[in-house]
Each structure stands twice: as C-alpha cells, then as structure tokens.
Amino acid sequence: MVDVFEEVEDQLRTERYRSLAIKALPVALGVGALVLLGALGLWGWDSWQTGARAKASESYSKAMEASAQGDQVKAVSLYSEIARTGPAAYKTMALMQQGGMRLDAGQTEEAVKFFDDAAKASPDPLLGDFARLKSAFALMDTAPYKDVEARLIPLNTDKGPYRMEAKEALAFLKLREGKFKEARTDFVVLSQIFDASQGMRQRAKAAISLIDSGSAGVMAEAVKLASSAKPNQLPESVILQPNGSISPSPSAEAPQ
Numbered sequence: 001m002v003d004v005f006e007e008v009e010d011q012l013r014t015e016r017y018r019s020l021a022i023k024a025l026p027v028a029l030g031v032g033a034l035v036l037l038g039a040l041g042l043w044g045w046d047s048w049q050t051g052a053r054a055k056a057s058e059s060y061s062k063a064m065e066a067s068a069q070g071d072q073v074k075a076v077s078l079y080s081e082i083a084r085t086g087p088a089a090y091k092t093m094a095l096m097q098q099g100g101m102r103l104d105a106g107q108t109e110e111a112v113k114f115f116d117d118a119a120k121a122s123p124d125p126l127l128g129d130f131a132r133l134k135s136a137f138a139l140m141d142t143a144p145y146k147d148v149e150a151r152l153i154p155l156n157t158d159k160g161p162y163r164m165e166a167k168e169a170l171a172f173l174k175l176r177e178g179k180f181k182e183a184r185t186d187f188v189v190l191s192q193i194f195d196a197s198q199g200m201r202q203r204a205k206a207a208i209s210l211i212d213s214g215s216a217g218v219m220a221e222a223v224k225l226a227s228s229a230k231p232n233q234l235p236e237s238v239i240l241q242p243n244g245s246i247s248p249s250p251s252a253e254a255p256q
Contacts, residue, residue, distance in 0.1 A: 056086035060094065072101065088123035095121060096131055103138055112138050126161050133162050136169060145177050164195050168203070175207065184211045 063078035075097075082094035099114030115135035122128030136151040152173070155166035171186035190196050190204035 053087050053090070056082050056090035059086070060090055063094070063097070067097075067101070076101065083121075088121060089127065092118045092122040092127050092131065096134065099131075099134065099138075108138055108142065129155055129160060129162050133165055133169070136166075140169065140173065140176070145173060148173055164190075164193075164197070164200060168196075168200055171204070171207070175211070180211050184208060187211075 063075045067075035079094040095118035099111045102111035118131035119128045152166045174183035187204040187207045
C-alpha cells in the first residue's frame with residue numbers, strides 16, 4: 001500500500017516539474033534570444049567600427065596624398081567627408097588638417113574654429129591638447145594677450161602632454177608684450193629643464209641673448225624664433241594606432 005502512495009506521489013511530482021518547465025521555457029528562450037542578439041549586436045558594432053576605421057584611414061591617406069600633389073580641392077573634400085562621418089580620432093585629425101590649410105591661406109579665424117572643433121571631437125587628450133595648442137599658436141601674433149594666455153595655461157599642467165610647448169609659447173607671448181624680465185625668467189627655465197627638447201633649449205638660449213642684447217631688432221628676431229617653435233604637424237611622439245586610438249611612439253625623441 002505504501003508503494004502505491006509513493007508511486008502516485010512521484011507521478012504528481014513529475015507532472016508538477018513538467019508544468020513548471022513548460023511555463024519557464026518561454027522565459028528561458030527569451031533570455032537566450034536576448035543574449036544571442038546582444039552578442040550579435042556587439043559583433044556587428046565592432047565589425048562596423050573596424051570597417052569605418054579602415055575606410056577613414058584610406059580616405060585620410062588619399063587626402064594627404066592629394067594635398068602633397070597640390071590638389072587642395074580634392075584634399076578639402078576628403079577631409080570634410082572624414083570630419084563628417086569618420087571615427088573620432090580620424091575626424092579630429094581631418095579637422096586639424098583643414099585648420100592647417102586655412103592657416104596657410106591666411107584665414108586665421110577659420111583655422112582657429114577648425115582647431116577648436118578638433119579639440120572638442122578628440123577622443124584622446126594627446127590629440128585634443130595638440131589641437132588646442134595649434135589654436136593658441138594661430139592666435140599668438142594677433143589676439144589679445146589674455147585670450148592667448150587663457151588657451152595656454154590649461155595645457156601647462158604637471159601631467160599635460162604638451163606642457164613644455166605651452167611653457168615655451170607663454171614665454172614668447174610675454175616677449176611679444178614687452179614683458180622682457182618675465183620672459184627671460186621663463187626662457188632660463190626652458191634652457192635648463194630636463195623635459196625640454198634640444199630645439200626648445202636652443203630657442204630659449206637665443207631668446208635670452210636677444211633680450212640681454214637690448215637691440216632694436218629683438219622683436220623681429222623673436223618672431224622668427226617663435227615661428228620655428230609652432231607645431232605644424234602632429235608630433236612624432238604621437239602615433240595613430242590601427243584601431244583608431246592614440247599612443248606615444250616608442251621612437252620619440254627623448255629630451256636632451
């Protein structure tokens with residue numbers, strides 16, 4: 001008799017589990033479908049990004065080639081398309097290239113706008129701060145002292161990737177304003193500090209000599225020195241990785 005009750009209980013338990021399984025099956029299938037869709041979505045997004053980077057890289061190379069051959073119309077067209085549709089890093093570089101072309105054409109106001117847009121679009125501080133530095137240098141000769149200073153000071157931080165370039169620019173800015181004593185102090189620091197490149201040290205020493213000479217041609221010579229310090233290209237210390245990220249180059253020149 002006991003065996004009969006146990007058999008009936010087992011059947012009831014089996015039916016209950018089967019009922020629970022039937023109810024849970026749609027939920028399990030739904031969760032599985034969501035996981036699958038999520039995985040496919042990530043794969044599709046990654047594939048799209050890879051394709052977009054490859055397309056932007058090819059277009060960027062063609063734009064640089066067109067510019068080198070003097071076909072500025074084609075170069076601008078390609079850079080504009082990259083800036084409109086390309087991944088963030090390529091968009092930033094395309095905007096900077098357009099800024100550089102406007103600057104070469106004497107269109108400073110337009111150039112600064114491109115550099116500022118590049119800084120906003122940049123996915124990386126190395127690239128963004130470089131755009132900000134180019135914007136500040138574009139205004140060095142014409143904008144009011146405080147306007148240029150306001151652009152340079154945020155770059156002159158202990159961990160700023162272009163702090164030395166910002167220090168040098170600030171020194172030349174003071175020299176432009178006739179603040180010879182302050183400028184000389186800054187140039188002395190630049191001529192001795194370990195982080196300064198050899199070129200910076202040479203320009204700093206030349207600037208110190210000009211200030212000490214007290215000659216009438218100080219400003220004209222200082223402008224020439226400042227021009228040689230202007231960053232016209234992305235520094236060799238920065239390279240664009242195939243995945244669109246920015247990193248320091250292992251072959252970058254070490255400070256001397």
